[in-house]
Amino acid sequence: MPASAISVKGLSKTYNSAFGKQEVHALRPLDLTVNEGEIFGLLGPNGAGKTTLVKLLLGIVHPTEGSGELFGISIRSPEARKAVGFLPENHRFPEFLTGRETLDLYARMSGTTDMDRANKSEELLERVRLTGSAHRRVKTYSKGMMQRLGIAQALMSNPKLVFLDEPTDGVDPVGRREIRDLLLELKAEGVTLFLNSHLLSEIERVCTRVAILKEGRLVREGTVEELTTQDRIWRLRSTPIPDQSLGDHAHLVSDAQSNGLSEYRLHAADRTALNASLDHLRLAGVEIESVEPLRQSLEELFIDVVEDAST
Amino acid sequence: MIGVLLLTIRELRAKKIILGLFGVATLVWVVLALALRLDVIEGSLAGARLFGEEMSGDSDLTDELGEPALGNSLLETFVFGAEMFAAGAAYWVGILLALFATGGLIASMLQQGQVDLLLTKPLSRSKILAGRLLGVSVVMLALLTYLLGAVWLVMSIKTGIWNPRFLLAISVVFVMFMVLYSLISLTSVWTGSTPLSLILTFGLLFASLILAIKPLHEQITQPGRSIVVGLYNILPKFVDVGAHIVPQLVVGETVESWFPFVSSLAFGVVAYALAFRLFQRKDF
Numbered sequence: 401m402p403a404s405a406i407s408v409k410g411l412s413k414t415y416n417s418a419f420g421k422q423e424v425h426a427l428r429p430l431d432l433t434v435n436e437g438e439i440f441g442l443l444g445p446n447g448a449g450k451t452t453l454v455k456l457l458l459g460i461v462h463p464t465e466g467s468g469e470l471f472g473i474s475i476r477s478p479e480a481r482k483a484v485g486f487l488p489e490n491h492r493f494p495e496f497l498t499g500r501e502t503l504d505l506y507a508r509m510s511g512t513t514d515m516d517r518a519n520k521s522e523e524l525l526e527r528v529r530l531t532g533s534a535h536r537r538v539k540t541y542s543k544g545m546m547q548r549l550g551i552a553q554a555l556m557s558n559p560k561l562v563f564l565d566e567p568t569d570g571v572d573p574v575g576r577r578e579i580r581d582l583l584l585e586l587k588a589e590g591v592t593l594f595l596n597s598h599l600l601s602e603i604e605r606v607c608t609r610v611a612i613l614k615e616g617r618l619v620r621e622g623t624v625e626e627l628t629t630q631d632r633i634w635r636l637r638s639t640p641i642p643d644q645s646l647g648d649h650a651h652l653v654s655d656a657q658s659n660g661l662s663e664y665r666l667h668a669a670d671r672t673a674l675n676a677s678l679d680h681l682r683l684a685g686v687e688i689e690s691v692e693p694l695r696q697s698l699e700e701l702f703i704d705v706v707e708d709a710s711t
Numbered sequence: 712m713i714g715v716l717l718l719t720i721r722e723l724r725a726k727k728i729i730l731g732l733f734g735v736a737t738l739v740w741v742v743l744a745l746a747l748r749l750d751v752i753e754g755s756l757a758g759a760r761l762f763g764e765e766m767s768g769d770s771d772l773t774d775e776l777g778e779p780a781l782g783n784s785l786l787e788t789f790v791f792g793a794e795m796f797a798a799g800a801a802y803w804v805g806i807l808l809a810l811f812a813t814g815g816l817i818a819s820m821l822q823q824g825q826v827d828l829l830l831t832k833p834l835s836r837s838k839i840l841a842g843r844l845l846g847v848s849v850v851m852l853a854l855l856t857y858l859l860g861a862v863w864l865v866m867s868i869k870t871g872i873w874n875p876r877f878l879l880a881i882s883v884v885f886v887m888f889m890v891l892y893s894l895i896s897l898t899s900v901w902t903g904s905t906p907l908s909l910i911l912t913f914g915l916l917f918a919s920l921i922l923a924i925k926p927l928h929e930q931i932t933q934p935g936r937s938i939v940v941g942l943y944n945i946l947p948k949f950v951d952v953g954a955h956i957v958p959q960l961v962v963g964e965t966v967e968s969w970f971p972f973v974s975s976l977a978f979g980v981v982a983y984a985l986a987f988r989l990f991q992r993k994d995f
Contacts, residue, residue, distance in 0.1 A: 415994075458831045461994035478833045486831040492824035494718065495726035505721075509714035509832040553828075568922075 403471075404559045406434035406457060410466035412616075413452050425584055427454040428616040429466055434609070436560070439593040441607035443600065443698075445706055448613040450596050451489070457594075458486055470561060478707040481510070481710060482622035489565040491546075495539035499530055499549050502538055509559035517556070524552040527582065543570035547642075551579065561592045567651075568599055580606055604628075604698040612705050619622055620705050628695040634674060636664040638681065638691040645684040650677070661689050712835065712842040718815065719846025732805075732854055737795075740861035743925040747869055761926045769902055790872045791962045798880035798961050801855060802953045806888045807916075809854070810895065813847050814909045817899035827995045840990050844878035844896065844983075855881050879960045883952065883972070890947050890975045891915070900990045916949055918942070923950035960990035 416422070416542040427449040444450045455461040455470055457475055467547045474482040493502045503521040512520070525531045528548035533541065541549065547570050554562055567583075568576045583593055584608050597603055600688040602608060606623055620627060640662050641650060653663040667673035678688060696704075723729045818828060829839050859881050867873045868914055891912055898908035921927070922943040931939055948971035959966045 424869075455827075455995075458827075460827055460830045462992070478835050481831055482833040484831065484833075488824060488827040488831075490824045490826060492822060493828075494722060494725075494825075496721065505718050506719070506828065506832070509829070509834060511833060617773055628845075654893070 402435040402437065404433045404469075405436045405438070406432065406440075406468070406470060406594065407472075408432040408457070408466070408468040410634060411453075411456055411463050412465045413449075413456055413461060413470050414464045414493065420446070425616050427613075428641055430617065430618055432611065432621070436592050437587065437590050438609055439587050439595060439607045441595045441597065441603035442613065443597075443603060443610060443702055444613035447615075449616040450613055451565065452616075453613070454565060454594070454596055458484065458563065482557075483560040485557060485559035485562040487547075487550045487562075487564045487567055488552040489569065491550050493538045493549065493553075496537060497524065497539055498535050499541070500534040501547075502549060507556035512557045512615065516558075520556055520558070521552075524555055528552045528669065529578070543573060544575050547571050548575065548579075553581070555586075559591065559593065561597070562586065563594045565596045567595070567597065568602055576602070578634050578706040583691075600699040600702055610698070614703065615708055615711040619708075620701075625695075628698055628701055630694045630696055632667060632669060634666040634668065634691050635694045636666045636691050637661050638664065638688075639685075639687045641681060641686050642684055645681060646684070650681075665694065666691070712838045714832075715829065715834070715839055715842025716846045716849070719843050720850060722816065722819070722847065723850045726812060728808070729850065731855065732808060732812065735830050736854065736861070737946065738860035740865050743862060744865045744869070747865070750908060780851070786870055787872055790866055790870050790874060792876045793866055794863065794874060794880075795958050795961045796857060798877065798884070798957050799882070799953070801859055802887070803959050805834065805855070805858070806884065806891065809851055809888055810891060810909070810912060813851070814895050814912070815905040816847060817843060818894050818903050818905040818908065820901050821899065821995070823995070830995060836991050837987055840896075840900075840987055846894075847892065848885075848889065850863070852881075852885055855885055859884075874961075874963070875964045877961050880957055883957055883960060886972075886976060886979075887947070887949065888951055890979035891949070893979040893986065897982045897986040897989070900986045900993065915946060918946060919949040922946065923948065923954075944974060945978065947978045948972075950974070 405661065409431055410426070411427065411432075412429045413427040415426055417424075430453065434505060441448050442453065450626050452461065456463050457470065458474040458479070459481065463475075468475040470480040471483055488637060497505065500521055503524065506518045517659045520532075521534075528551055530545060530548055530552065534547060538546065538549065547567065548597065551564070551567060564583075568579055580600055580602060583595075586593060587606075587608075591607075595603060596609060607624055609621070609623050610627055612619050635653075636650070639660060640651075640655075641664065646652070650664050650666050653665055666674065666677055668677055674691070678691065683690065816980050817840075820829065828871075830836065832839075834842075859878065861873070863877050894912045894915055895908040897906065902908070920940065927980055928936065928943065951971035952975060956966055956969070956972055958964075
């Protein structure tokens with residue numbers, strides 16, 4: 401069983417208004433585990449509690465109830481953040497520092513040694529394509545450059561767990577792909593990544609597991625495959641099925657193409673029922689090219705879940 | 712904590728006003744060194760010229776018995792007078808400028824996007840705030856030591872009179888700056904607003920001016936008198952320390968009462984304790 405990088409039990413956050421008359425439940429009691437080496441994506445509409453959860457895990461806000469651990473150390477202890485890197489949304493580096501000085505100063509705060517800082521900053525500046533601008537003050541940086549500098553900052557202390565809040569925000573498509581590649585490289589190095597992003601296609605491409613929050617509650621959680629696979633529906637590509645064999649369990653999606661194949665949706669309660677349907681089709685002379693579980697995109701799932709939860 | 716300290720020093724260095732204060736300090740001692748011409752004959756002041764003008768030789772610095780303060784030579788009187796002026800300027804003008812220069816540091820640290828980066832480092836919140844305050848302290852102490860130390864050296868070398876007690880003014884001015892900065896820290900942590908913290912601190916200075924008028928304590932009727940006396944005892948006594956303790960220390964007189972200094976210090980300690988407690992508990 402893999403060790404957990406993040407473990408949360410009954411963690412919640414409630415804000416009180418100035419005179420304590422009104423309570424805002426930013427996060428309802430939540431249980432969650434993220435295993436080491438995963439790329440975990442956190443999704444949810446605005447105000448769902450995503451940022452609150454990240455802030456709770458990183459000690460930026462205090463929990464109302466419950467507990468959490470990073471690599472087995474309580475989130476209330478600064479020690480828990482020793483192996484952690486963080487890229488906040490809309491981060492602001494002091495404008496008077498150069499890119500290189502920024503990396504050096506923030507890594508010093510993480511307890512990184514002089515030698516490690518020097519070596520690591522050059523390596524990361526190269527990795528995020530900022531070597532040529534490292535001597536410039538950050539106030540001259542574009543938004544994309546600031547974002548790349550922020551990612552480099554988050555990686556300076558060789559963290560085992562990295563929280564990234566909207567990492568591709570303001571980054572052009574090429575830069576976005578580079579960041580995606582960087583995330584996959586980090587995963588290959590065994591780094592656990594906790595991703596908070598509105599770009600569902602990005603999450604779908606890189607995340608191994610996803611959770612969806614809505615109004616402070618966890619509404620769905622699982623691997624991308626588990627979540628996007630639609631229950632009891634399969635995509636069938638075959639030679640055309642005679643009308644009398646279609647029945648209720650199959651319907652045509654697209655007519656025969658130049659290769660003579662059509663696409664159908666097959667409805668079956670389980671694998672046994674699916675195989676019975678396929679046998680029935682074969683008996684009717686249908687040649688089967690492929691059968692695969694039907695998946696919806698993460699974006700479709702997200703909209704379904706959010707709309708379901710709101711109704 | 713060293714990282715936060717260095718960041719604070721870099722931030723202060725980037726502020727033009729701090730460089731300006733160091734520039735003014737340099738100007739003060741350079742002008743003093745070039746403009747002051749003393750004719751010292753056998754340890755006594757025979758004549759003094761500032762910018763080439765002959766200065767009056769009469770001394771009005773006397774102790775309670777009407778004797779000249781700390782020695783009876785005119786030269787000593789002149790040196791003490793000049794040093795008292797320098798210490799007074801550092802106290803009355805220097806502290807106000809320094810508060811302006813550093814007033815926004817705590818609030819800027821607490822801005823969204825910046826505080827998140829600091830709080831997610833493996834540092835306790837106390838260390839983060841302490842690092843910030845230590846950075847301010849280091850720069851202010853360096854500035855005061857540079858200004859008053861240089862004035863002291865110039866005066867001592869030019870006159871041959873070495874008055875080490877003058878250097879005590881550095882610590883008193885520094886402590887009083889930090890006492891006032893405690894209110895800036897508390898207000899900034901509480902509200903995140905630089906303007907409000909400066910308004911409250913300068914309001915406190917104004918209150919200190921009013922409360923230092925002793926006849927007011929007698930003339931006002933109850934229950935107003937209890938309030939005025941209570942506030943006087945609780946709040947920092949900026950005027951009393953600047954008008955009595957600093958000059959007495961500089962010229963080597965016995966300080967009549969340390970109460971204004973000690974009670975101001977107590978106010979600072981309580982305000983810092985509250986600021987740390989609030990910073991510890993606050994959600995960002």
